[in-house]
Amino acid sequence: MKNNLIQGIAIGNQVRFYLFDSTNLVIELQEINKLSVMATNIVGKSATITAMMAQMIKGEQKLSSTIDTNSSVGKIICTTRAPGKIKCSVTNPNLELKFSGNKLDLPEVIGTGRLSVVKDLGLKRPFVSEVELVAKDIVGDFTYYFANSEQIPTAISSGVHVDKSGKVMQAGGLMIQLLPGAEAKTIDYIEKIMLELNSLTKLLAEYSLQRIIEKLFGEDFQVLKEMTIKYECDCNYKRFENGLKMLSVDDLIELKQEQEIEVQCQFCLKKYQIKTSEL
Ligand SMILES: [Zn+2]
Numbered sequence: 551m552k553n554n555l556i557q558g559i560a561i562g563n564q565v566r567f568y569l570f571d572s573t574n575l576v577i578e579l580q581e582i583n584k585l586s587v588m589a590t591n592i593v594g595k596s597a598t599i600t601a602m603m604a605q606m607i608k609g610e611q612k613l614s615s616t617i618d619t620n621s622s623v624g625k626i627i628c629t630t631r632a633p634g635k636i637k638c639s640v641t642n643p644n645l646e647l648k649f650s651g652n653k654l655d656l657p658e659v660i661g662t663g664r665l666s667v668v669k670d671l672g673l674k675r676p677f678v679s680e681v682e683l684v685a686k687d688i689v690g691d692f693t694y695y696f697a698n699s700e701q702i703p704t705a706i707s708s709g710v711h712v713d714k715s716g717k718v719m720q721a722g723g724l725m726i727q728l729l730p731g732a733e734a735k736t737i738d739y740i741e742k743i744m745l746e747l748n749s750l751t752k753l754l755a756e757y758s759l760q761r762i763i764e765k766l767f768g769e770d771f772q773v774l775k776e777m778t779i780k781y782e783c784d785c786n787y788k789r790f791e792n793g794l795k796m797l798s799v800d801d802l803i804e805l806k807q808e809q810e811i812e813v814q815c816q817f818c819l820k821k822y823q824i825k826t827s828e829l
Contacts (some may be wrong), residue, residue, distance in 0.1 A: 553776040553803035556759045557605055560771035564732040565740065568605055568725040568743035569763060572598040576710055576721035579783040582818050589715045594710040597628050597638050598723035601779045604630035612670040621661030635782040637817040644708050658688035664764055665691050688813055703728040705744045711751035720751035724813040790822050794829055802829055
């Protein structure tokens with residue numbers, strides 16, 4: 551598979567950027583998690599941004615984001631594993647379309663809630679940080695997370711474009727972070743390009759990632775890393791069997807009245823028949 555995420559630095563090393571063509575990821579996400587068009591938009595953006603964020607931590611470390619809403623969306627969880635793997639789950643994959651004008655009305659559907667980010671950096675305890683959902687449109691909420699929890703000014707764009715039949719045509723994300731010492735005019739420039747960048751998915755349909763970066767920064771950039779991000783769940787029979795073994799004795803006695811019990815992975819929806827004789 552072709553590399554679909556590029557990261558680098560630009561504007562005289564004053565900014566760091568991540569550009570991700572997440573089309574294939576969101577297609578798989580829609581298929582595996584059986585997502586409606588509305589859910590594809592919301593979960594697709596969460597997955598795209600979470601995958602870019604995971605590039606900010608090292609090697610075998612893990613990052614996950616949870617958007618916990620009080621609405622019918624329920625919870626959206628996106629979890630990454632190195633190198634370049636992500637899986638997602640959503641409580642309600644059947645969200646109905648809601649429009650505000652000719653745009654999807656994400657705030658109406660998402661409602662109130664919280665965004666939390668967990669980074670497992672291999673230390674004793676994972677690093678957990680949480681913010682209120684303010685924009686309620688995923689992109690604005692992650693932007694607020696960076697400003698509030700990480701104190702890193704970060705501009706984020708993400709889009710999911712589906713055709714009339716609900717098929718994902720393009721999906722992608724761009725993150726630009728100011729590095730320490732960035733000049734005021736650089737900040738103005740980033741604000742300007744984010745405004746002009748009203749349709750990232752249109753750009754992705756027309757140009758390669760390299761070409762989009764040239765359009766943004768001219769020749770003043772350096773690519774540091776290119777990689778492939780894909781949807782992959784790490785569930786297996788043993789993991790669910792071990793999970794059941796952790797249940798209380800009473801619960802186990804009850805389970806053992808059946809020959810086997812069916813469990814389903816919340817991420818990839820795969821079903822496992824666990825033999826209770828082995829518990
Ligand atoms: Zn799974």
